[in-house]
Amino acid sequence: MKAFQVTAPGEARVVEMASRPLKAAEARVKVVAAGINYLDLQGWTGGVGPQEYPWIPGGEGSGVVVETGAHAIGVAVGDRVCWQGVLGSYADEVVAPADRLIPIPEHLTFDEAAAVLLQGLTAQYLSADAYRIRPKDLVVVHAGAGGVGMLLTGFAKSMGATVITTVSTDAKAMLSLEAGADESVPYADLVEIAKLRAAAVYDSVGLATFEQSLCCLALRGTLVLYGQSSGAVPPFDLGRLGPAGSLIVTRPTLRHFVRSRAELLARADDLFSRVARSEVRIRFGGVYPLAEAPQVLDALRSRFTTGKLILQP
Numbered sequence: 001m002k003a004f005q006v007t008a009p010g011e012a013r014v015v016e017m018a019s020r021p022l023k024a025a026e027a028r029v030k031v032v033a034a035g036i037n038y039l040d041l042q043g044w045t046g047g048v049g050p051q052e053y054p055w056i057p058g059g060e061g062s063g064v065v066v067e068t069g070a071h072a073i074g075v076a077v078g079d080r081v082c083w084q085g086v087l088g089s090y091a092d093e094v095v096a097p098a099d100r101l102i103p104i105p106e107h108l109t110f111d112e113a114a115a116v117l118l119q120g121l122t123a124q125y126l127s128a129d130a131y132r133i134r135p136k137d138l139v140v141v142h143a144g145a146g147g148v149g150m151l152l153t154g155f156a157k158s159m160g161a162t163v164i165t166t167v168s169t170d171a172k173a174m175l176s177l178e179a180g181a182d183e184s185v186p187y188a189d190l191v192e193i194a195k196l197r198a199a200a201v202y203d204s205v206g207l208a209t210f211e212q213s214l215c216c217l218a219l220r221g222t223l224v225l226y227g228q229s230s231g232a233v234p235p236f237d238l239g240r241l242g243p244a245g246s247l248i249v250t251r252p253t254l255r256h257f258v259r260s261r262a263e264l265l266a267r268a269d270d271l272f273s274r275v276a277r278s279e280v281r282i283r284f285g286g287v288y289p290l291a292e293a294p295q296v297l298d299a300l301r302s303r304f305t306t307g308k309l310i311l312q313p
Contacts, residue, residue, distance in 0.1 A: 003091035033114035035060035058089030072098035092313035115308035123151035135160030145172035150179035154280035207231035
């Protein structure tokens with residue numbers, strides 16, 4: 001098999017290596033497209049990832065099942081499938097637990113499936129469960145021009161909410177408005193947003209926005225802290241939440257919302273159905289060969305890219 005192998009922080013090469021034998025409940029998939037995510041960038045630069053080198057990054061992709069183990073369930077040879085949370089996807093094949101592979105509906109291409117799954121499932125559980133959006137809710141979405149931010153905006157609008165997003169530039173404001181936001185404002189305008197009192201604030205920024213996010217909430221409002229791109233939120237006195245209006249703060253993560261195959265498939269079906277109805281839109285930033293992964297990751301780190309980036313082996 002061919003794989004993009006990280007040999008040290010910031011150093012990698014495309015190598016030929018032996019395929020791993022299947023375990024009974026696994027399937028081998030010929031990779032057609034791999035999605036690039038910020039977690040891959042952190043691993044590439046040495047921020048997170050395995051403690052030992054070499055290793056293969058990538059946790060999201062799509063392809064065709066070419067082999068199944070004796071006790072693999074849910075898939076068969078020839079099936080078009082996609083996945084998230086399966087490490088080693090920057091390669092021309094990946095071995096995955098068969099019950100974590102999701103059938104790709106006919107209306108989606110391999111690139112589209114690889115582009116939307118991780119961020120789309122995140123937007124799905126955030127809007128359906130971390131805080132269940134109701135018609136006429138006012139919600140605030142930080143980083144509204146980011147991958148999750150734009151998809152989450154689409155989910156929220158389709159559920160009848162009014163959506164205000166925060167962004168860092170005028171260009172990103174335009175992207176957010178194109179994704180369906182009712183209003184997109186600079187982070188500095190959070191003080192004005194606070195006067196509107198939102199039912200929920202979805203915060204992927206963390207340290208830089210946490211206090212302002214709390215101030216934006218209505219009585220019994222919910223702050224969904226699902227990321228920390230600006231740094232971790234320091235220890236917080238829960239006693240503040242009562243006097244502030246019986247507020248709720250939650251720190252969810254995707255893996256706890258797709259624990260069973262049934263739950264995984266149900267969330268994916270909701271996501272794919274919304275894509276088919278154009279309630280959420282996939283925005284591509286570019287499709288690149290596997291060998292160009294270092295340059296693409298560096299561009300991602302420099303924030304020179306917009307939209308989902310895809311690698312093809």
